[in-house]
Amino acid sequence: MIGAEFVPLSLPPLLIGVCAAIACALPGNFLLLRRQALIGDAISHVVLPGIVLAFLVTGAVSAWPMMLGAGFAAVLAVVLIETIRRVGRIEPGAAMGVVFTAMFAGGVLLLEQSDTSSVHLDVQHALYGSLESLIWLDGLGWASLLDPQALRGLPPELPRIALTLIFVSAFTALFWRPLKISTFDEGFARTLGLPTGLIGLALVIVAAIAAVAAFDAVGSIIVIAMFICPPAAARMMTNRLEAQIGWSVGFATLSAVLGYVLAGYGPLWLGYANAVSAAGMIATVSGLLLARAAGFGPCRTRAGAPVEG
Amino acid sequence: MTLTLAAADGRPAPAEDLAHFPLAIRGLTVSYGEKPAVFSVDASFHPGAMTAIIGPNGAGKSTLLKAALGIVTPLSGQITCYGRPLARQRERIAYVPQRASVDWDFPTRVIDVVLMGLYRQLGLLGRVRQRHLDTARACLDRVGMAEFATRQIGQLSGGQQQRVFLARALAQGADLYLLDEPFAGVDAATEKAIIAVLKDLKAQGKTVVVVHHDLATVRDYFDRVFLINTTRIAEGTVAEAFTETNLQAAYGGRLATAQMGAAV
Numbered sequence: 001m002i003g004a005e006f007v008p009l010s011l012p013p014l015l016i017g018v019c020a021a022i023a024c025a026l027p028g029n030f031l032l033l034r035r036q037a038l039i040g041d042a043i044s045h046v047v048l049p050g051i052v053l054a055f056l057v058t059g060a061v062s063a064w065p066m067m068l069g070a071g072f073a074a075v076l077a078v079v080l081i082e083t084i085r086r087v088g089r090i091e092p093g094a095a096m097g098v099v100f101t102a103m104f105a106g107g108v109l110l111l112e113q114s115d116t117s118s119v120h121l122d123v124q125h126a127l128y129g130s131l132e133s134l135i136w137l138d139g140l141g142w143a144s145l146l147d148p149q150a151l152r153g154l155p156p157e158l159p160r161i162a163l164t165l166i167f168v169s170a171f172t173a174l175f176w177r178p179l180k181i182s183t184f185d186e187g188f189a190r191t192l193g194l195p196t197g198l199i200g201l202a203l204v205i206v207a208a209i210a211a212v213a214a215f216d217a218v219g220s221i222i223v224i225a226m227f228i229c230p231p232a233a234a235r236m237m238t239n240r241l242e243a244q245i246g247w248s249v250g251f252a253t254l255s256a257v258l259g260y261v262l263a264g265y266g267p268l269w270l271g272y273a274n275a276v277s278a279a280g281m282i283a284t285v286s287g288l289l290l291a292r293a294a295g296f297g298p299c300r301t302r303a304g305a306p307v308e309g
Numbered sequence: 310m311t312l313t314l315a316a317a318d319g320r321p322a323p324a325e326d327l328a329h330f331p332l333a334i335r336g337l338t339v340s341y342g343e344k345p346a347v348f349s350v351d352a353s354f355h356p357g358a359m360t361a362i363i364g365p366n367g368a369g370k371s372t373l374l375k376a377a378l379g380i381v382t383p384l385s386g387q388i389t390c391y392g393r394p395l396a397r398q399r400e401r402i403a404y405v406p407q408r409a410s411v412d413w414d415f416p417t418r419v420i421d422v423v424l425m426g427l428y429r430q431l432g433l434l435g436r437v438r439q440r441h442l443d444t445a446r447a448c449l450d451r452v453g454m455a456e457f458a459t460r461q462i463g464q465l466s467g468g469q470q471q472r473v474f475l476a477r478a479l480a481q482g483a484d485l486y487l488l489d490e491p492f493a494g495v496d497a498a499t500e501k502a503i504i505a506v507l508k509d510l511k512a513q514g515k516t517v518v519v520v521h522h523d524l525a526t527v528r529d530y531f532d533r534v535f536l537i538n539t540t541r542i543a544e545g546t547v548a549e550a551f552t553e554t555n556l557q558a559a560y561g562g563r564l565a566t567a568q569m570g571a572a573v
Binding site: 174175187238239241 | 341342375378379380396399402404406410411412414415416417418421422425428429431433434461463477
């Protein structure tokens with residue numbers, strides 16, 4: 001696979017897959033500890049009306065307006081969820097359930113009632129993305145990585161998701177302490193003068209940005225899996241949040257690389273002619289890693305189990 | 310009463326001089342739903358005293374504390390810390406939440422929890438230096454938990470977890486310590502260790518306010534009491550305010566005679 005076709009055909013999807021996986025796994029660590037891990041699932045539903053609206057407004061299937069529409073819908077959903085949770089004093093899960101089903105239903109209605117149904121806005125694309133199609137025809141070999149002319153031909157998803165990853169990493173590093181303290185003990189964090197409501201909101205908005213950027217490239221299956229599986233597996237490998245983040249980045253990378261390779265070459269090794277969906281395989285690998293960690297991780301505990309003493 | 314109110318120069322401070330009180334609450338009303346949890350409460354916590362906030366379950370003890378700290382937003386009322394708004398005095402206040410209010414399965418070590426108490430010194434990106442670690446270790450030592458510094462917090466007993474919370478509050482180096490039910494569900498050794506630390510704080514001139522549920526120990530542990538049952542029932546020194554009449558008023562029929570006998 002490190003042949004001549006590796007750079008144009010496999011390198012971009014691999015990099016995009018790895019960036020998307022890490023960008024989702026980073027906020028996923030905090031969402032998991034805050035019992036909000038399903039927010040990735042919620043976001044994947046609520047972006048539909050945003051994408052449809054963006055299409056109706058611009059009349060074209062182009063990435064930027066649709067990402068903006070999706071991002072707007074995601075942020076709106078996050079604000080709605082927080083509002084319902086605070087005003088109604090109910091569990092976050094219930095608030096998410098109300099908001100994401102309503103917005104998803106709205107998106108489907110919108111899709112049905114307009115002519116968009118004839119356009120290529122289909123479920124398959126939304127779920128699995130099109131990782132394999134993100135190829136780099138100008139990339140003729142490793143030397144192309146230093147050729148500005150060739151670099152311009154990179155699939156636009158790659159710089160987008162790379163920028164997103166940088167943004168998500170910077171957010172995590174910069175607000176590490178407030179995120180950690182307010183996730184562990186919100187009341188104490190408030191007595192320190194930390195704006196805990198704002199921190200929680202910023203976290204879900206960052207997660208929404210990561211999710212929308214990743215959807216565009218790799219579809220929602222990976223997004224939902226990466227918010228939950230690498231952080232959950234990482235939690236069972238260590239008892240320190242700092243190390244948990246490291247493990248989750250490792251698991252996300254491993255899932256993306258192993259999943260991509262297995263999807264592309266696994267069936268061939270087994271004697272089948274076709275490859276399988278890379279997105280589906282990446283999600284599967286992350287699930288298997290989680291299962292491994294759940295079975296053998298050194299720091300497994302039964303949540304809520306009584307402590308001796 | 311006038312004695313504890315005496316200002317540094319010996320003259321008695323006027324009762325309404327808010328600057329005199331580490332924590333003063335005026336006209337506080339807090340509501341979670343239709344019914345107020347705390348209604349129109351005035352309270353003045355005296356400097357250098359150990360005060361117990363007592364009252365039956367659901368009387369608004371914790372709510373009073375949380376509103377005083379700005380954790381819950383009151384409907385109305387004014388909170389001052391040494392006469393100034395709370396937001397400007399945060400570094401003078403330390404808080405020990407109820408142990409059950411956090412998830413002890415959180416992936417962090419004992420020493421990391423104590424370091425959280427140094428957040429206002431460390432800031433967003435300040436590096437944890439040796440002196441910060443030394444402070445944290447010294448605080449753990451004061452509560453007898455030094456040997457557990459690198460344990461994951463979920464591996465501690467309830468009493469040990471409570472002591473870690475107290476160590477975090479000590480790390481804050483505050484003048485006013487607010488504790489929410491620190492003795493709830495802890496072993497006798499922990500209760501002893503905690504009370505020793507609190508008395509030590511008092512000896513250093515710090516102010517300690519404790520939401521407390523065990524009437525039997527009020528006389529041994531505290532100088533002052535604040536009785537609440539949604540509204541203020543009584544406030545004063547233990548001798549003045551911790552009386553059978555006031556307790557009946559606060560607890561109503563819920564106070565068993567036996568408990569009463571032990572307490573009063």
